[in-house]
Amino acid sequence: MADVRFQQVSKTYPPRAEGQGRQQPVPVLQELDLSIDDGEFLVLVGPSGCGKSTLLRLLAGLEQATAGEIFVGGRPVSRLRPSARDVAMVFQSYALYPHLSVADNIGFGLRRSAPRGPLAQLQDSLHRLSRPLPAALRVPSGREERIAERIAAVAATLELEPLLARRPKELSGGQKQRVALGRAIAREPAVFLMDEPLSNLDAKLRTGTRAQIVELQRRLGTTTLYVTHDQVEAMTMGHRIAVLNGGRLQQLGTPLELYQWPANLFVAQFIGSPAMNLLPVNLGGPGQIQLGNRRFVPEGAIGEVLHLWQGPQQLTAGLRPEHLRLGPATNRNLAAQVCHREALGNEQLLTCRLEEGDHLVQVRCSPATAVTIGDNVHLDVDAEGWRFFDADGNALPRPRGTRTGPSLPPL
Numbered sequence: 001m002a003d004v005r006f007q008q009v010s011k012t013y014p015p016r017a018e019g020q021g022r023q024q025p026v027p028v029l030q031e032l033d034l035s036i037d038d039g040e041f042l043v044l045v046g047p048s049g050c051g052k053s054t055l056l057r058l059l060a061g062l063e064q065a066t067a068g069e070i071f072v073g074g075r076p077v078s079r080l081r082p083s084a085r086d087v088a089m090v091f092q093s094y095a096l097y098p099h100l101s102v103a104d105n106i107g108f109g110l111r112r113s114a115p116r117g118p119l120a121q122l123q124d125s126l127h128r129l130s131r132p133l134p135a136a137l138r139v140p141s142g143r144e145e146r147i148a149e150r151i152a153a154v155a156a157t158l159e160l161e162p163l164l165a166r167r168p169k170e171l172s173g174g175q176k177q178r179v180a181l182g183r184a185i186a187r188e189p190a191v192f193l194m195d196e197p198l199s200n201l202d203a204k205l206r207t208g209t210r211a212q213i214v215e216l217q218r219r220l221g222t223t224t225l226y227v228t229h230d231q232v233e234a235m236t237m238g239h240r241i242a243v244l245n246g247g248r249l250q251q252l253g254t255p256l257e258l259y260q261w262p263a264n265l266f267v268a269q270f271i272g273s274p275a276m277n278l279l280p281v282n283l284g285g286p287g288q289i290q291l292g293n294r295r296f297v298p299e300g301a302i303g304e305v306l307h308l309w310q311g312p313q314q315l316t317a318g319l320r321p322e323h324l325r326l327g328p329a330t331n332r333n334l335a336a337q338v339c340h341r342e343a344l345g346n347e348q349l350l351t352c353r354l355e356e357g358d359h360l361v362q363v364r365c366s367p368a369t370a371v372t373i374g375d376n377v378h379l380d381v382d383a384e385g386w387r388f389f390d391a392d393g394n395a396l397p398r399p400r401g402t403r404t405g406p407s408l409p410p411l
Helices: 052-060 101-104 118-129 140-158 175-188 205-221 233-238 255-260 264-270 300-308
Strands: 004-013 026-036 041-045 067-072 085-092 192-194 223-226 239-247 249-253 275-284 286-290 294-296 315-318 322-329 333-343 348-355 361-367 376-381 387-389
Touching: 004 052, 026 052, 026 067, 026 118, 026 249, 041 052, 041 233, 052 067, 052 085, 052 192, 052 223, 101 140, 101 175, 118 140, 118 264, 140 175, 175 205, 233 255, 239 264, 249 255, 249 264, 264 275, 264 286, 264 315, 264 387, 275 361, 286 315, 322 361, 348 376, 348 387
Parallel strands: 041 223, 041 239, 085 192, 192 223
Antiparallel strands: 004 026, 004 067, 239 249, 275 286, 275 315, 286 294, 315 387, 322 376, 333 348, 333 376, 348 361
């Protein structure tokens, strides 16, 4: 097991030759600094093209960094071949060998982990061919016996024992994904790399496999980098989440930290489903804000920060959908009209248009709430739910004591 560190890592692809005019180089990662602790499960999220998969490929050795250095367990690996980096990668497309059985797919990396001479290769091959024969006629091979034991242990862990003789074409999507995981686990690498491994599975299977991966990582304690587009995966699987955009790190923190205290407008809009509601406000006095003709007094930790704020008078206010509630028609509540309704079983999501400023906001409410499209409602704002961003899109300085570190598995 080992920690991972990216130090000022950049990756730029050369300009394409085809087409009219002079093409420009394509920067994918720009001077990225990122550290992953030993035994940590780090989830990488961001829009398409932000550099998530490229980051994994650089660590795996499938791409070469344009600048910077990558360390695994304190050892620089940027100039090492992929097989010498002690990392294992699980791909989105499974990348199984169609002509090999499940057992041979799992053991593929083990059989190529060390160079062998021609005689050793012949002995190992004869051993595999003679397995169906009586014990007295089998060609012995200590190496192949150890590999078989390792395959059996991994198969038991992932419940693949009944499938060991099958070919990939005879497996379901979930079974293929478990075989791909087994191939990575069998090598006992220092670092697991997973590039959207569940994106090809249906929703129910994805939920079960997600729990299996989390439990497996907790039990093994192997440092893991996991790329996903799925908000649920990001919020439920990782000890910490790294949000990338435009090849730069936007924020690194625990799922709860990113959800409750986004560092900028991009993170506020990217983390959470649905995204944070954003509203333009003005400072209306010490510790007060004004939205249209209504004044609000944020409370709690963010109220203390706002009370001391000496910056611009115009801010962007953020409210999560659960920080707006249907309430009575009072002077401090926001009048709105329901424009859209989504019944999700355990909750309802209402899209409402505010009378103040004609802004659209989303509201979480109970599934038992009787409301229909076109109804006039009033929204009560949680005084501690406000978040504020300056003109550059950066969050106001976070109150002290709100940062929480990752909870790592015991080693």
